[in-house]
Amino acid sequence: MAATRRRPMRTVGAAPTGTPSPPTAPPAATGSPNVSEPRSAPAVPGPSGPPARVGGAVAALVVAGLTLIVPALGLSLGLWFFVLVANVPGVILGIMALWRIPDAVQVERYIRFTWACNFAYVALSVVFVVPVIVFAALAMLLGF
Numbered sequence: 001m002a003a004t005r006r007r008p009m010r011t012v013g014a015a016p017t018g019t020p021s022p023p024t025a026p027p028a029a030t031g032s033p034n035v036s037e038p039r040s041a042p043a044v045p046g047p048s049g050p051p052a053r054v055g056g057a058v059a060a061l062v063v064a065g066l067t068l069i070v071p072a073l074g075l076s077l078g079l080w081f082f083v084l085v086a087n088v089p090g091v092i093l094g095i096m097a098l099w100r101i102p103d104a105v106q107v108e109r110y111i112r113f114t115w116a117c118n119f120a121y122v123a124l125s126v127v128f129v130v131p132v133i134v135f136a137a138l139a140m141l142l143g144f
Helices: 054-066 069-076 080-085 088-099 104-142
Strands: none
Touching (some): 069 104, 080 104
């Protein structure tokens, strides 16, 4: 069995050995203190902030679009009141999120609004679906 080599112990509070010294500032330029030298601009400007979350906006819009299946199914069954709970605000806010892509703050805001509409829609659709299931089960038990 090969023995592993142990690192030497150091005392508590001592600086680790072998660390590079902190960088020092360049010496001050000689000349009059009132004259400032122009700085050169970087060739490629760095990003000013994080990129907009395009994937999150697309996911929110896809889920908002999928929530339109429930009103379509209710309409096909003759239950017209399901159209009243269509997630139209979620779809519109998802489109707005994709429309505002260059502005990351606006994209984040509309993504939050879209997901809030999606979750509210799911909660509201449960309120509508449970009575329909109960009435359908009751109708089957009574033989209608």
